[in-house]
Amino acid sequence: MTRIILCGCCGKMGHFITQLVSERTDCEIVAGVDLNVNAQTASYPAYTSIDQVAEAADVIIDFSHPSLLTPILHYAAEKGGIPAVLCTTGYTAEQTAELTKASETQPIFYSRNMSLGINLMLELAKKAAKVLGDQFDIEIVEKHHNQKIDAPSGTALMLADALASVRDGETQYMYDRHAQRKKREKSEIGIHSVRGGTIVGEHEVIFAGNNEVITLSHSAQSKELFAVGAVNAAVFMSGKGPGLYDMSALV
Structure with missing residues (x-):
């Protein structure tokens, strides 16, 4: 039985995970952490700080x-290297470097998207980029609800980074094409954001060549799929040694 501490237990994803875990027999939530503990109605204790757990x-x-990344990493280290499954988006480059450094001595699972389907799409996109080479231009379009703060999405950047890793030469990310008065460069990957309504999450990778276009797409119908990915990752990480893990371990 995998015992879980759930940070963000009173948020939407926290409620999804609480419900999901209650229906499983291989894991349980032993404590929650959230600034708004008054909204917590689950059967486990909840605290306003992870240090109180x-x-x-x-x-x-x-x-x-x-902002809670550093306290979580410190707590995990102090408790003997508890694995941490980090599902929060919007980390800065410095924070990504921090969690990467921590993975040298702690087991860290980090993915900017916890969907198995998105991570399969990522692997397919990398394969396509290798086969198509520089004869095809690559554009990424992501769509999310009107309450999402960060843009482009972490998933769009994850896709772009994966594509850049298999391309020859330097790759440039183009976020603001309307400000450029020049032809498209072969080295570019265009990244475009749409915000509106209650769109859960849609991502497209477009490979545009001469007289043909190939599109890979993924549409999330509910945030529940991210909860499933997070809980599966937590069960997978129980007992793991130091290192930086991601969804490719589960694909």
Whole structure:
């Protein structure tokens, strides 16, 4: 039985994960962490700070806020290297470097999208980029609800980074094409953001060549799929040694 500390337990994703775990027999939530603990109605204790958690646990799931990264990493280290599944988006480059450094001595699972389908799409996109080479231009379009703060999405950047890793030469990310008065460069990957309504999350990778276009797309119908990915990752990470893990371990 995998014992979980859930950070962000009172948020939307926290409620999804709480419900999901209650229906499983291979894991349980032993404590929650959230600034708004008054909204917590689950059967486990909840605290306003992770430092207050005294319950023994096997793994931490974080769906809270980027500002809590450092306290979570410190707590995990102090408890003997509890694995941390980091699902929060919007980390700065410095924070990404921090969690990468921590993975040298702690087991860290980090993915900017917890959907198995998105991570399969990522692998397919990398394969396509290798086969198509520089004869095809690459554009990424992401769509999300009107409450999402960061743009482009972490998933769009994850896709772009994966594509850049298999391309020859230097790659430039183009976010603001309307400000450029020049032809498209072969080295570019265009990244475009749409915000509106209640769109959960849609991503397209467009490979545009001469007289043909290939499109890979993924549409999330509910945030529940991210909860499933996070809990599966938590069960997978229980007992793991130091290192930086991601969804490719589950694909």
